[in-house]
Amino acid sequence: MIINYFNQEELDTNDIKEKLDLIATSSTENAKYLSKMLIKTLSYLSQKEELNAQHLKEGFPTSISDVDAVVYFSNAPEEALKNAKKCITIGNFKTNLQDAKNLLINVKHTRVLKKNLKNSRCVMIGFQPEDMDFMNYYYTRLKVYFYNVCKELTRMPYEVIKQDIEKACTTLLLEKNCFQLPFPKDKTKIKLKRFLKAYQTIIESVKEFKIGSEYLFYKSIKKDEYYTNMLNEISLIVEIFTLPDHIEQVSRIYDISCERMLKEAHALGYCDFENNRCIASRYTNGFPNSLENGCCQNTYKDRGKNCRYLNKDHSCQICAISCRMFTCGYLQKRGIDHALFQYPLIDIAFGKLKRTEIIYDFFTPKEVMMKKLK
Ligand code: SF4
Numbered sequence: 307m308i309i310n311y312f313n314q315e316e317l318d319t320n321d322i323k324e325k326l327d328l329i330a331t332s333s334t335e336n337a338k339y340l341s342k343m344l345i346k347t348l349s350y351l352s353q354k355e356e357l358n359a360q361h362l363k364e365g366f367p368t369s370i371s372d373v374d375a376v377v378y379f380s381n382a383p384e385e386a387l388k389n390a391k392k393c394i395t396i397g398n399f400k401t402n403l404q405d406a407k408n409l410l411i412n413v414k415h416t417r418v419l420k421k422n423l424k425n426s427r428c429v430m431i432g433f434q435p436e437d438m439d440f441m442n443y444y445y446t447r448l449k450v451y452f453y454n455v456c457k458e459l460t461r462m463p464y465e466v467i468k469q470d471i472e473k474a475c476t477t478l479l480l481e482k483n484c485f486q487l488p489f490p491k492d493k494t495k496i497k498l499k500r501f502l503k504a505y506q507t508i509i510e511s512v513k514e515f516k517i518g519s520e521y522l523f524y525k526s527i528k529k530d531e532y533y534t535n536m537l538n539e540i541s542l543i544v545e546i547f548t549l550p551d552h553i554e555q556v557s558r559i560y561d562i563s564c565e566r567m568l569k570e571a572h573a574l575g576y577c578d579f580e581n582n583r584c585i586a587s588r589y590t591n592g593f594p595n596s597l598e599n600g601c602c603q604n605t606y607k608d609r610g611k612n613c614r615y616l617n618k619d620h621s622c623q624i625c626a627i628s629c630r631m632f633t634c635g636y637l638q639k640r641g642i643d644h645a646l647f648q649y650p651l652i653d654i655a656f657g658k659l660k661r662t663e664i665i666y667d668f669f670t671p672k673e674v675m676m677k678k679l680k
């Protein structure tokens with residue numbers, strides 16, 4: 307397995323494997339956790355995603371002169387679009403500039419954009435993937451943490467680990483710096499959220515906006531994991547925007563998000579149940595204190611018993627995003643920490659207040675949640 311450390315360097319996997327083999331010889335708490343979770347997480351994170359951006363066309367369309375305007379998201383005007391009747395470039399520009407045919411508009415100025423599209427019947431929308439900011443979504447807390455743990459593991463001498471395996475593992479796992487991105491974010495890029503807000507303004511302003519790869523394009527780039535992930539997400543979001551009403555859109559976002567969270571929880575198995583007791587209840591004396599079924603028992607809605615939605619086979623009858631999202635302090639300190647704003651669909655569809663509501667509304671079936679989110 308190749309560990310591509312934030313596209314900056316490749317980590318020595320032989321060295322990591324040798325150290326993990328040593329760590330696996332110990333049966334202490336953090337050594338067991340590290341040897342199990344690191345392997346599982348790396349294999350989960352290294353799964354290759356196929357490009358499935360069916361609503362986007364790669365490359366510049368040849369028919370740009372047939373439409374009233376081309377709106378292009380980029381931090382620089384694009385020569386290939388100069389034959390368009392009107393070309394609006396949207397980016398992080400300090401001021402809006404315009405001549406008869408070419409306009410530069412700041413991505414935050416959706417009103418200016420709306421005004422300039424007032425008489426357009428048909429437009430094409432394009433974007434430069436390299437100018438879009440997808441960092442928050444791609445480098446999730448989980449990814450950042452476990453990649454940093456790998457890096458720290460390569461730095462730690464074999465002999466130091468051998469001397470005291472549990473101490474070395476505790477140091478690696480509880481190292482606060484492991485939660486930090488090892489490079490600063492590029493603030494010059496166009497936030498995906500802003501792009502989609504402007505996109506919505508365009509489709510609402512134009513009389514005949516047509517969805518489909520004919521009308522939505524992106525500049526060709528080399529497709530690595532980062533861009534594949536970004537293009538797939540944009541295509542999916544665009545598809546959801548075409549659903550006729552808001553409730554349907556929210557329902558689809560809810561289902562997709564639940565499915566993804568469940569898939570991740572199954573792939574990683576981070577609660578690590580043994581004889582019905584989760585890892586936190588086996589190793590800590592505080593909440594949820596050595597009881598069975600982890601945090602699906604003794605909830606504030608069902609005191610002293612299992613949650614009403616817990617099945618006999620320990621699965622859940624409902625899909626409550628808040629429950630899917632939740633991880634206790636024990637897991638959070640060890641890198642299993644979710645944030646709703648890191649899921650592009652949720653981040654884009656719901657404002658901060660709604661996200662807070664989702665996070666704290668535990669044990670709530672989808673039908674109830676939907677009423678609050680509409
Ligand atoms: S999240 Fe809940 S079930 Fe999972 S380890 Fe923590 S307390 Fe246990």
Ligand code: SF4
Nearest residue numbers: 602613615616622629
């Ligand atoms: S609703 Fe939440 S607490 Fe209840 S069974 Fe499902 S996941 Fe567990």
